[in-house]
Amino acid sequence: FFHFFILTRIPLPDLLKCPVFCVCISLAAVELRLKNGSHRCEGRLEVKYKGQWYTVNDDMWSSEAAFVVCREMECGDVLYIPRRAHFGSGVGPILFEYIDCIGAESTLKECCFYYIQDYSKQNFFHSKDAGVVCSGLVRLVGGDGPCSGLVEVHSGEDWTLVSEGNFTFLTAQVICAELGCGKAVSFLGDMSFKESDRQMWPQEFQCKGDEPELWFCPRVGCPGGACHSRAVRVFCSVYTEVRLMKNGTSQCEGQVEMNISGRWRALCASHWNMANANVVCKQLGCGVAISAPKGAYFVEGGDQIWKARFHCSGTESFLWNCPVAALGMPDCTHGNTASVICSGNQTQVQPPCNDSVSEPAGSAAPQESAFNCSDGRQLRLVDGGGPCAGRVEIFHQGSWGTVCDDSWDLNDAHVVCRQLGCGEALNATVSAHFGEGSDPIWLDDLNCTGKESHIWKCPSQDWGQHDCRHKEDAGVICSDFLNLRMVSEDQECAGWLEVFYNGTWGSVCHSPMTPMTLSIICRQLGCGDNGAVNYSIVPREGSRLRWVDQIQCRKTDSSLWQCPSGPWQHRSCSAEEEAYLSCAGMRPKSCPAAAPCTDKEKLRLRGGDTKCSGRVEIWHDGSWGTVCDDSWNLAEAEVVCQQLGCGSALEALQKAAFGPGNGSIWLDEVKCRGTESSLWDCAIDSWGQSDCKHEEDAGVRCSGEQFWLKTRPGSNPVRGIFSLSEMLCFILGALLFLTVIILVTQLPRWRAGNRALSGFEDALNEAVYEEIDYLATMKEDLLGSTAQGTDIPAEDYDNAEEVPVPESSPASWMREGKVSPNENGMRASQTGSSLQFSGEVADLRKGEDSPWLRQEKEGDPGYDDVELNDP
Structure with a gap:
């Protein structure tokens, strides 16, 4: 039984329902279709078998089988596998076969269908009809959003670029329509891709423009079996055409109208300016703008006025290439439509420029004015x-x-x-x-x-x-500057959504917040491609502006500012309806990368010529900022250098020595002792509170990276600081250093010992000669006394024994086999003195001090002091 389970790969719960056995059957004549989806590549799965269409119970449906369905229908990748009749309940019979695929099959009929007998005896309803959502044959990548970028089609295995060879504007129109991206604006070959970069789709599409999807367009093989090397890039937009209407005809002056999602609509004159007007005139081949009067050509009974604002610089080739803002724009007042009067054609000569930039004193500038020269400022x-x-x-x-x-x-x-x-x-x-x-x-x-x-x-x-x-x-x-942020105490990419408008931050209301809207918000914040609204969060306390509601973004919108919404209001919704979002890129706060982060990772140097010099920047509250140079000196610089592992501080630089930074000035009046382990341990004022400009940004120059604090990759760390090899090198170096110190300190002592030995040997020789002379004289005296018959007192001989002899341990004398100085009178004294001298010489060669050396240092003559008592 278990062997059969392993071979068939049927899920254990399904296998246990088999009464006796499960039989694999072949459905060679199977056909597929997806019903009730918004396009050909999504919907309820239906399988045609023996001339009849069946739905599939989602208990019998696997993700591997869904991948095979998308591949067989040339619908790209699986995006979603909805269940519980997501695309509505079907009719007719239900397929009771478990479809077992490994995911690599080209068609569903290559999979194994296991007929489970017990299932056919149960009452099943269409409430569990399976479905699938595929990506489709084509997509646009590498643009500002899903509606612009390189054209890719799915080969069944992977996404493949489409060549620009014989690519037409009609093909681009079909692609934009299939993707729900309005109409094609333009297409071009992408020079950044070469033939060696990626494989090209081996076919050319020859669309007529009326096909519902690219899949229906005729295809031919590329000439010579190889497609052109450059990939094609397509731009789609809801804004597709522009015209100037006067007296019902399109001319070079009149009311500005745009084709927006297939409908001609007049543009509102609010915030319409001469830069916008010039783009329109240039786009229409009507020269340059002379004036832009408001409502001069308004026609009653037209469509609703389009309220989005265009912010052109004047250099754009098309009006839809200009930045556009629709979020929170109020409804346009009746008759307040934009109009333009162009010069006529591009060959018309404008008056020369007047380089005098000042106006006559007391003159009042009109609200709308023409360019006064042809240089196109x-x-x-x-x-x-x-x-x-x-x-x-x-x-x-x-x-x-x-x-x-x-x-x-x-x-x-x-x-x-x-x-x-x-x-x-x-x-x-x-x-x-x-x-x-x-x-x-x-x-x-x-x-x-x-x-x-x-x-x-x-x-x-x-x-x-x-x-x-x-x-x-x-x-x-x-005042029309817009900014976006998420407010949270401990999270990045999650929190209360806020918009900066008219100089003030205010919250955003969560109704209705579709998946497309959430995707655009998260992508704009750099927080992934999708998100969700948290409806269970406790409302915030306090009073604040709630700027905007009813945001409904479209696929063609590349930022939140382009999304239609309700108007700007101080109280667009209640406090309970403020939006709290969680995006896919959610992570802990106060760290520029992955958390948890260290103090070292929240500090960096920028603008310097080495990695240990530059402008001091701090990561705080989700962004990098600078430090003001007020009270900035070497103590603060020392803490920064040590914190970064860059050695000691050489300079504490001021006045934006490494260039001014951007963003917030996080710290001012920083006061350190120089011994702190982190800049956060120093005395600082409140974060973000300063009276400085970026021209006062603080900088440091450090001595360099401290090599002993680093651990090489792959080494065995010792206590987290040193590697084993570094520790051995350190110990050996220390021993060598100590040896050198010992040798250096002993050298003067050796030299002094050598000098003492030399002096002692000279003194010894001299003492021996004096003793011989003395003994000879004494002998002569004794002989003389005997010859004269004079008695020698006994104490005279005893006095000779009292000659001071250096002390020596009797044991040492016995070990060396020497005669004790107490034996044989004067002979013992002479012999003992001689032996004792030789022993002291040996001791000196061992570097030890002797009593003889000490006597010499004191100026004593040594053996010369020995005297015999006169009679």
């Missing part, structure tokens, strides 16, 4: 995260340049925001708040009144005349 905001915030840049004489922040204030910023259709200025930033630009600095010392229509009409220095550097680039934040 343009304005844009860069690196601010949207079209309505960033570094101010002007296109002049063929290149983009910046504006110096000398005298830069809100009046200047108001002109920029109004000119760009971004509302009013909230902040006039200085000191390259949005980063440093490049190329020319076009304007300096601007002195706008705030009423000018263009920034270059304000009084200023001549074009290109300045005394600034790019660290003084000016920027603005306008």
Whole structure:
């Protein structure tokens, strides 16, 4: 029984229901179809067998079988396997065979169908009809969203690029329609892919444009059996055509209308500006814009006015290439439609430029004005995260340049925001708040009144005349600037969804929050491709703005700002309806990578010439920020260097020595003793509270990485600090060092010993000679006394025995076989003295001090002190 279970791979619960056996049957004539789906590649699975269509009970349905179905129908990958009659209940008989596939089969009939006898005796209903959702034959990848990118089709095994060879706009239209992405805007060959990069689809599609899906288009093999080497990239959009309507006809002046999802709709004049107008005129081949009056060509009875706002810089080729914002836009007032008057055609000559950028004193700039020269000056905001915030840049004489922040204030910023259709200025930033630009600095010392229509009409220095550097680039934040974040104490990519609008953060309402809307939000935040709304979270306390509700994003929207929604309101919903989202990329907070992270990982140096020098940056509250140089000195720098494992601090640099940073200035007035293990242990003010600019960012230069704190990959760690090989090298080095120290310290003693030995030998020789002379004289005296018959007193001989002799242990004398100094009178004394001298010489050669050496040092003559008592 168990052997049969292993061979058949039937799930054990199903196998146990077999009364006696399960029989594998062949369904060679099987056909497939998917019913009730939104496209050909999704729906309820139905199998045709013996001329009749069957539904499949989801108890008999496996994911491997679903993969085979998608492959057989040329529908790409399996995206989802819905159950419980997700695509509605079918009719007719139900297939009671368990479909056993391994997933590699080309068709479902290659799988084994096990007829389970007991199942046929039970009453089954269509409430458990199985279904499948496949990706489809075609997809777009590598773009801003699912509606733009490289064209790929599924080969049955993997996704394969489509060649641009003989690719037509009609084929692009079919692809965009199949993907629910509106209509094709353009297509082009992608130069970044070469023939050797990836295999191309071996066929060319020859669509006529009316096919419901790419699968239905005729196909032919590529010429010569090999397709063109370049892949094709397609751009789809709900915005597909634009026209200017006057008196019912399309001309080079009139009301601006766009074809949006197949319907012509007028555009609202709110925030419509000359940059937008110029793009329309250029796109239509009507020259340049002369003016953009509001509502001048309004026609009653037209479709509802489209309220999305376009933010063109003027360089775009098509209006739909401009950034667009629809989120929270209010309904357009009646008759407030955008209009444009173009110069007529591109050959018409504009008046020459007037380089005088100041206007006559006391003149009031009109609300809408034409460009006054043909050089096409343009304005844009860069690196601010949207079209309505960033570094101010002007296109002049063929290149983009910046504006110096000398005298830069809100009046200047108001002109920029109004000119760009971004509302009013909230902040006039200085000191390259949005980063440093490049190329020319076009304007300096601007002195706008705030009423000018263009920034270059304000009084200023001549074009290109300045005394600034790019660290003084000016920027603005306008009221229409939008930003997005999630607020949570301990999580990244999960929390309360908030939008920054009109200078204030406010929450977002969760109704209805479709999967497409959640996908766009999570992708925009860099938190994965999908998410979910948490409805069980406890509402937040406190009062706050609840900006927007009824967000309904489409596949064609690449950001939340393009999604239709309700208007901006202070109270769009109740506190219980604030959206708390959890995205696929959810992770613990306060760590730039995977958590848990260490203090070292929350600190980095940027802009330096080595990895141990640069601007100090800190990870806090989900973003990197800088440290102000107030009170910044070597003590603080020492803590930073030690924390990063970069040795000791060499310099504590101020005044953005490594360039100004971006984002928040997290710390100010940091005070360290220099012994802290982490910058967080130092005395600091509140996070994010400072009176500094990025031109005051602090930096450090450290001595370098401390090699003994590192553990090489693959080594055996010892106590988590040293590897075993490093520990052995350290010990051997220490021993060698100690040996050298000992040798150096002993060298003077050896030299002193050698000098003492030499002096002692000289003194010894001299003492021996004196003793011989003395003994000879004494002998002569004794002989003389005997000859004269004079008696020698007995104590005279005893005095001779009292000659001081150096002491020596009797045991040492006996070991060496020497005669004791107490034997044989004077002979013993002489012999003992001689032996004792030789013993002391040996001791000196061992580096030991002797009584003789000590006497010599004291200036004693040694043996010369020995005297005999006179009679």
